[in-house]
Amino acid sequence: MGRINKIQQMAGDKTNTYEGGVAYHLSFKERLAEFFSLGLLNGNFYQSEEQVLKNAKDLFERALGECPEFATKAAIYGNHVNSLKLVPTIWLVYLSTLDDKHLFKTAFPRIIRNPKMLHDFMEIARKGGIRQGLGRNTKKVMNEWLINHLNEYQVSRNKGKLENIIKVTRPYSQDETFQNYMKYISKGELTFPRAAALKEVINFMEKGELNETTFVLIENNRLQLEELKHATQNLTKEDKGKLYEVMYKGLNYTALMLNLVALERVYATRTHVEVKCIHKDGQFQQLKQTIVDETDIPPYVLDMIAARIRDVELYRKSNMLPFALLNAEKMVTTPEFKRAIGDMLRNVAHDVFKIDESIDLLVGVDTSASMSGCMVTDTGSLSAMDIASIFGAMIKKSHAKTNVHAVASRIQQVNLAKQDDVFDMARQIEQAQVGYGTYFEQLMQVYHGEKYVILLTDNNAADQLEKRWLEAKKPAGAKLIVWQLVPYGIKISKNPSIVQIAGYSDRILGLVKNIIEGKSGQVEEVEKMNIFTNEQAKAEMVKPAA
Template identity: 25%
Template structure:
């Protein structure tokens, strides 16, 4: 008989040893440069998180960016903008890319900078010196000029909402060469210089006319350009009718304060727009944004409009996968998860906490997988009674109300292993900064030890570790049956679905980026 002291099973020496430490100082697995950059790209906001500040994140991103080839860096920037729906991270990656000898910058720029807000963000990053330079430079300047020349009048007007820098500052910096008298007049008007009024675009003429006399029709411009005027209820009704879906979602309380819902039939009209599945999909709204809009809406907003937000939520989570077999959902409800999901930022900290996101994503997955088991964890697994018939928002609120304690990522897996449970897929939603189950560096993490016990009974089982804040470490190594992904857009649901179905492997998160056409 073989000597059991020497020939240990998969549970022992064959498990991969940890090779770094997380932000709690506990042993962890370092992600590769590509994996880490991919996670920062869809979770990083350069604000202070529970364990790291914005400067730490930027420093980490700069270092990682120089470890990958420029082509991959450009693809990451595009993925962060188009799939992750991020704002700061894509333009920061572009700024870093602009300093490298590669045509990837010129190829990625139009895919990333599709709005005036992104354009101003790119210029702000470049001027800050945070990525190594304080001026635009020749190539970036030409790309900004090209954006201005391609932009429609409507895009130029939307870009004028916001400062530091303002669009006028950008125009003064890059000196675009107008291709027509209309565009020449528009640039001069935007920076407050003398211009030929007759040459202005019709939309700008309409705006100027309305500013002089509010009996004129309300122009179809960003409402922020009108709020300094003495607007009446009928003006606000027109503003709402002409506003985009995101504008409506973000300004329901403002509309209520200005009496629009007193207009007969308007609440029904607005509710129909908010609940329209096609408009929800085009808006690329995060599910958690809808949840918070629903929670923060004023009671003066009619119930049918509030209900429409919940209908929109169902659309926003429409691609949540239904996974066959035994599914286990493990939301992290420890103390660190009470921090804002997009980090602390003075004067603009989001009210959405990591635990809110974890609760929502768990509830969304449970909606499509009603037989799934939910094991919230902190120091240990926390018992929670969820009514499967409750709405997604109600279940998310119940999970988010737990909160507190240390982080022990191996706790749910230990419970499953001790029970000798049948397992096909386990999904963790966490910041992955486990420390209560810490083991000596170089040994397998507590999470991998317990996962090996589960795998011994469930050879086909798969593990997904969804990271909702960027720290570049994981408690799970990345063998074929473990997927480390990041973010909280609906893109992660697609990644989980393809991984669970066997259509992609552990490297799929990075491969999705690599497959981007640059």
């Protein structure tokens, strides 16, 4: 055994953060749970894209050999709880290489939710270098998904991607409805009502015509704005306004949030084009954005859309990450929309994070340089800082006895008591003047015996928070909850009083609540998932392909 290996064995799994602080390697299952909760970053503050991709490949290949069932549970957890799509889809491709296909077949419909994800799976399987082509068994599973899950909406909304898929997999079913879908996809035949309605509405609009028949077809067939926007160029501004009023009543939540700016532009009374130059990969890029300064949206339309934005049930059905709301709030100019989005985040936090009102919480938000320098791709153009600050605000908004501190080179309490809007609260946290370092021991300088401390961070401290926490005088059962926002494969402690979790979804607030109430942590949540339909199937051994 070499000298380095001997030293490593003596030190156990102790390591250092990128900033030089004391840390520990996560167990392999902890790494999987973290990775499937945070997704695949295209490089980050401390690691290049190449290093991130290599780490992902190594993780997947090891999981395939050691614990494919747990990894599959983690993939489903990441998809359902954290709304991640790419990483769980990549895992399905790895899973498809096993000789025993039962786990793959069981997991496939739990992760693949729509034709776009099915198309992504196909492209990764064919071109990702993970397997040699699709193979007969994989095509069979894809075709079973098509036969069991396609509906009129999916077929007419995803005709191009489905055409690519069926050229490769050649699905067949004697079911007449499915055969009609295939005729529409492959030949363009209008073989079901929604396809015919979509064609008829587009024809009307391209002629500049809108009438009662048009609106009935739109409402009865749940036609979506994205399907019709390209055909609105011949409509008058008045007719376009009428169209948008009708359509926004039926938009699903995701489409609603994505099209708020489009509505503002329809009713714009003053706009301007803003040109920005940004530095990216060594080159300057020029970006143009149309900014709506003033709109004349009718009050009844404002009220209708604001009510739909505040609809928690509609939001939950969308499986949307809360940061789509953050992106939307940055883009819109209409005050009623901004307030409604802020109210939604507040309502979501209240809904998920209901803990005993008497509990005192200390929340630390890491505002160091690395938090701003790491863009989280699964949430759009947002940084770990954006995410940490909004969650810090949501916790404070849902639990009054919470003290929030920004921590970096220094630490500072952020007085949010008089703030009502969660976005204003988040901006106030982010703007705290505490430098750019990573010194988290300072949390213990402001610790006054709170039973629960929550730190939102990328977990790359330059010091040792663990030591100070363990030395502090604390109430029985006290916990330090480290909410990790970037997957570096490390934790600050192995002590059970320090719990680490990961994720971007507001549903993770529910996990924090469970930990506070003495329930299971993240790995345990993944472990207890049941992905099999019966005990006999669960007993089957899944072995890697030779």
